[in-house]
Amino acid sequence: MRERVRRSLVRIGAMASKETQHVLRDPRTLVLALVMPVVMLLLFGFGVSFDLERAPLAVADRDGSDASRALVRALTASSELALAGAADADDADRLFRRGEAVALLVVPEGYAAAVARRERVPLQLLVDGADTVVANQVLTKAEALVRAETRRLGGPDLAGREPPIEVNVWTRYNPAARSALFMVPGLAAYLLAISAVLLTALTVAGEWERGSMEQLFASPVGRLEIVLGKLAPYLVLGMVELQLVVAFGAVVFDVPVRGSPFLVFALGFFFLVGMLGQGLLISVVTKNQLVATQAGALSSLLPSLLLSGMVFPLENMPLPLQTVSRIIPARYLVHGLRGIMLKGNGLDVLWPDLLAVVLFAVAILALATSRFQRRLA
Amino acid sequence: MTAPAIQAVGLSRRFGAFTAVDRVSFEVERGEIFGYLGANGAGKSTTIRMLTGLLAPSDGEARVAGRDVGRDPDAVKAAIGYMSQKFSLYLDLPVRENLRFFGGAYGLSGRDLAARVDEALERADLRDLADATTGGLPGGVRQRLALASALLHRPAVVFLDEPTAGVDPVARRTFWRIIRELSRGGTTVFVTTHYLDEAEYCRRIGLMADGRLVALDTPAALKRAWVPETILAVRGRDLARGQAALAALPGVKAVAPFGAGLHLRVEPGRPSPEDVTAALAAAGAADVSVAVAEPSLEDVFLAVVGRGGAAEVSP
Numbered sequence: 001m002r003e004r005v006r007r008s009l010v011r012i013g014a015m016a017s018k019e020t021q022h023v024l025r026d027p028r029t030l031v032l033a034l035v036m037p038v039v040m041l042l043l044f045g046f047g048v049s050f051d052l053e054r055a056p057l058a059v060a061d062r063d064g065s066d067a068s069r070a071l072v073r074a075l076t077a078s079s080e081l082a083l084a085g086a087a088d089a090d091d092a093d094r095l096f097r098r099g100e101a102v103a104l105l106v107v108p109e110g111y112a113a114a115v116a117r118r119e120r121v122p123l124q125l126l127v128d129g130a131d132t133v134v135a136n137q138v139l140t141k142a143e144a145l146v147r148a149e150t151r152r153l154g155g156p157d158l159a160g161r162e163p164p165i166e167v168n169v170w171t172r173y174n175p176a177a178r179s180a181l182f183m184v185p186g187l188a189a190y191l192l193a194i195s196a197v198l199l200t201a202l203t204v205a206g207e208w209e210r211g212s213m214e215q216l217f218a219s220p221v222g223r224l225e226i227v228l229g230k231l232a233p234y235l236v237l238g239m240v241e242l243q244l245v246v247a248f249g250a251v252v253f254d255v256p257v258r259g260s261p262f263l264v265f266a267l268g269f270f271f272l273v274g275m276l277g278q279g280l281l282i283s284v285v286t287k288n289q290l291v292a293t294q295a296g297a298l299s300s301l302l303p304s305l306l307l308s309g310m311v312f313p314l315e316n317m318p319l320p321l322q323t324v325s326r327i328i329p330a331r332y333l334v335h336g337l338r339g340i341m342l343k344g345n346g347l348d349v350l351w352p353d354l355l356a357v358v359l360f361a362v363a364i365l366a367l368a369t370s371r372f373q374r375r376l377a
Numbered sequence: 378m379t380a381p382a383i384q385a386v387g388l389s390r391r392f393g394a395f396t397a398v399d400r401v402s403f404e405v406e407r408g409e410i411f412g413y414l415g416a417n418g419a420g421k422s423t424t425i426r427m428l429t430g431l432l433a434p435s436d437g438e439a440r441v442a443g444r445d446v447g448r449d450p451d452a453v454k455a456a457i458g459y460m461s462q463k464f465s466l467y468l469d470l471p472v473r474e475n476l477r478f479f480g481g482a483y484g485l486s487g488r489d490l491a492a493r494v495d496e497a498l499e500r501a502d503l504r505d506l507a508d509a510t511t512g513g514l515p516g517g518v519r520q521r522l523a524l525a526s527a528l529l530h531r532p533a534v535v536f537l538d539e540p541t542a543g544v545d546p547v548a549r550r551t552f553w554r555i556i557r558e559l560s561r562g563g564t565t566v567f568v569t570t571h572y573l574d575e576a577e578y579c580r581r582i583g584l585m586a587d588g589r590l591v592a593l594d595t596p597a598a599l600k601r602a603w604v605p606e607t608i609l610a611v612r613g614r615d616l617a618r619g620q621a622a623l624a625a626l627p628g629v630k631a632v633a634p635f636g637a638g639l640h641l642r643v644e645p646g647r648p649s650p651e652d653v654t655a656a657l658a659a660a661g662a663a664d665v666s667v668a669v670a671e672p673s674l675e676d677v678f679l680a681v682v683g684r685g686g687a688a689e690v691s692p
Contacts, residue, residue, distance in 0.1 A: 010481055010484050010485070010486040011481060011482055011483075011484060013481060014477070014478055014480070014481020014482050015478075015482070017478075017481070018467065018470070018474070018478040018481075021470055021474055022469060024471070025469050025470065026469060031680035032681075035524070079456070098667050104682055167534075200467045209463040210465055210467075211462075211463035211464075212465035212466070212467065213459055214431060215459065215461055215465040216458035216467065216482065217430045217431050218430070218431055218454060218457070218461070218536075219459075219479070219483060220453060220454045220455045220483060220484065221482045221483070222451075271469075
């Protein structure tokens with residue numbers, strides 16, 4: 001019995017060490033696994049947490065009073081917003097299209113008088129929503145500045161309850177702008193999904209194409225041993241990838257890990273096992289690298305990008321899509337990672353997410369192993 | 378262990394309506410080199426895949442190295458070596474790592490593995506190439522490496538599926554030297570080939586046509602049984618012109634190109650070599666010489682396939 005276990009471990013070890021050498025000898029695999037996620041993280045990350053620097057704000061000051069000028073000064077005194085010039089209230093489309101301004105503040109006639117009477121004054125802020133990230137930040141910043149101005153005018157006791165200035169926001173083009181911090185945990189899921197599914201789909205399909213799968217089947221290596229030996233190196237690679245993404249997120253983009261890092265990796269581990277299993281299933285079914293690559297990319301990229309809640313909020317989706325998203329493991333990873341990293345949630349809150357990725361991993365591995373017959377035809 | 382190394386009884390395999398292997402039965406003794414011949418698609422690889430446990434037989438059974446292939450495939454797999462048609466080595470890895478991997482796949486590890494790998498490198502004459510990347514090696518060297526990989530765990534029975542396809546003649550000769558050494562050491566070798574000259578190295582030969590095993594014996598006995606006629610080897614220039622005339626001669630059973638010349642299968646005694654020379658000269662061939670030849674396995678093969686039906690003959 002012990003001898004059988006020892007031999008089995010030797011065979012798994014032989015598979016894993018061979019696979020590791022494939023990876024080490026092919027820089028493309030390492031690039032795909034380690035460099036690509038970092039590059040994408042930087043691209044997406046800088047896209048999302050682009051620090052607002054002198055974003056041009058146009059102002060249509062219909063009041064032309066000292067009070068309205070004070071408001072504009074307050075808004076543009078910070079480094080984030082810069083006065084792009086005076087404009088008319090109808091100019092927003094033209095300004096946005098030419099990129100002369102990313103936001104237009106409309107101060108209504110009678111602003112000064114209303115403020116003096118401490119009445120509510122509706123200000124209008126039109127924001128160019130084409131770049132959701134910039135739009136989101138301009139909005140946040142402008143609201144904060146207006147609130148401060150309100151507080152200055154109305155006094156601390158009044159500001160809280162009934163602000164005399166009210167901001168009406170009109171976001172043009174893309175009303176669904178989301179917070180930057182939400183992107184990095186989502187991105188981690190997305191990157192892990194793609195590279196894990198693609199790597200295994202490629203490597204197992206390659207074994208079929210090369211004919212070496214037949215050679216393996218003629219040896220005493222069992223299918224579970226093939227699966228474990230093949231997946232182990234990529235699991236390690238995936239965990240390194242996850243650490244890279246989390247570390248880059250923390251260092252470069254100040255994305256915190258407020259909860260337990262252990263929970264991050266536990267969640268990531270089981271998610272990875274599921275994704276590797278998905279890649280395995282694809283390659284077992286297709287037995288062809290080209291088809292496996294396409295099926296792998298489609299089945300990992302699209303769902304984890306579109307149905308994971310990474311970019312598009314699940315709550316806003318039609319019910320059928322919401323239902324489909326429930327079987328997408330990336331959904332649980334994104335939700336779980338956001339919970340751990342941004343809110344500091346613990347297992348007491350996140351156990352359903354962990355359970356979901358574990359279930360997916362077990363189910364897909366079982367399916368892949370059962371489809372993976374050690375006989376030809 | 379006096380039981381045969383390989384024993385097939387009524388082994389059949391169907392793919393849908395197509396019968397790839399049809400009720401094949403044979404036995405291979407321990408230490409024997411058994412050649413399995415046949416045209417492409419005759420069922421050679423399918424038979425090997427059933428014997429190695431890669432393919433379940435539709436019917437019949439087989440015992441290899443004393444174990445039932447259908448009931449105990451893992452025991453069979455541990456006892457055999459297999460070299461598939463494509464010699465599936467990992468081309469991106471060095472020679473030594475390929476050997477280490479296949480050794481590990483058979484459960485070898487540590488010092489034992491290292492010793493076997495060194496031994497294999499020695500035997501296959503690959504010591505100087507141990508650290509070379511496999512993909513950069515010529516076909517003959519890769520083939521030796523593939524064989525060495527299949528032998529690392531010292532299997533009792535080795536299955537070689539067209540091991541010499543696409544390998545140059547010098548490399549083929551070296552390869553067969555290794556196979557004969559193996560056989561002397563007691564290893565049973567089951568080899569498929571369609572190089573008929575190689576088949577002469579085998580102690581016994583099985584001939585496949587359309588999924589059936591149509592002949593099985595030593596090369597000499599096969600020649601006596603299948604080519605009772607005299608073989609006339611004809612050489613000369615412009616022989617093609619005379620081919621039709623020869624076929625029309627009384628007593629000629631078959632005319633087939635053989636190397637640069639022709640082989641005639643004739644009834645004993647007629648036509649005589651002189652009749653053949655005369656007929657060819659009349660048809661326009663020049664420098665004709667005719668000699669009585671020892672029948673080759675190619676003659677056997679052509680006779681078997683000719684009788685077996687419309688099997689396609691590979692060059």
